[in-house]
Amino acid sequence: MQRNNRLVSKVLLISVAGASLWLSGCGPKAFTKGDYDDPNRVELLDDKFNEADMQQMADTTIKGMVGCAYVANAPKPPVVIVERVQNRTEEHIDTVAMTDMVRSNLIQSGKMRFINKEERGTLGDETSYGESGNVDPVSAKKRGKQIGADYILSGAIATNVQQVGDDKFIYYKLTMNLTNIETSTIDCTQEKQIRKKFRKRSVGF
Numbered sequence: 001m002q003r004n005n006r007l008v009s010k011v012l013l014i015s016v017a018g019a020s021l022w023l024s025g026c027g028p029k030a031f032t033k034g035d036y037d038d039p040n041r042v043e044l045l046d047d048k049f050n051e052a053d054m055q056q057m058a059d060t061t062i063k064g065m066v067g068c069a070y071v072a073n074a075p076k077p078p079v080v081i082v083e084r085v086q087n088r089t090e091e092h093i094d095t096v097a098m099t100d101m102v103r104s105n106l107i108q109s110g111k112m113r114f115i116n117k118e119e120r121g122t123l124g125d126e127t128s129y130g131e132s133g134n135v136d137p138v139s140a141k142k143r144g145k146q147i148g149a150d151y152i153l154s155g156a157i158a159t160n161v162q163q164v165g166d167d168k169f170i171y172y173k174l175t176m177n178l179t180n181i182e183t184s185t186i187d188c189t190q191e192k193q194i195r196k197k198f199r200k201r202s203v204g205f
Contacts, residue, residue: 021111054101056192057172057192064188065153066106066111070180071112071188076110077110079147080150081149081153082103082117084096086155086156088158091159098157099126103153149181151187153178154174155174155176159170166199172194174192175189
């Protein structure tokens with residue numbers, strides 16, 4: 001009797017272990033091994049907006065703004081405030097990253113200077129602290145020295161999706177405008193359009 005009990009226990013243990021292995025094999029697999037990839041290589045892994053789309057749009061915007069006559073022929077680089085690109089699509093698009101990419105590259109071009117609008121509160125606090133008497137007057141920063149902006153750089157991304165049979169077409173358009181603060185005129189504008197085609201994958205059995 002005791003021998004039979006031991007045999008049953010072994011069978012149950014093997015069955016439990018096998019079931020555990022089977023469940024772990026059927027469950028979600030973790031990515032345990034990785035490698036560096038080329039960020040410039042375009043791979044359409046799905047039908048969503050991706051980093052290659054963002055890079056194309058940013059590059060076109062940068063070239064268009066730098067080549068604009070009001071910027072290219074300015075006696076000195078205009079001072080710009082950048083607004084976050086508006087997302088007018090139904091997708092989640094990291095427009096903060098897109099805005100930062102455009103601004104960073106325009107700064108590096110030497111053709112524009114940007115005001116750090118997001119840090120105005122911190123700048124005001126630091127100026128007030130400098131006036132408190134706790135900072136050496138020689139190094140304390142005075143009010144009235146900030147540079148006024150000449151332009152506002154703003155834009156929006158829109159999309160249109162069409163599905164015909166097994167084919168899906170996705171169209172993106174980014175429009176960027178450089179608005180003169182003094183005259184309220186749009187002195188520079190640039191558009192970038194991207195159209196992608198996807199085919200529904202057939203499911204085999």
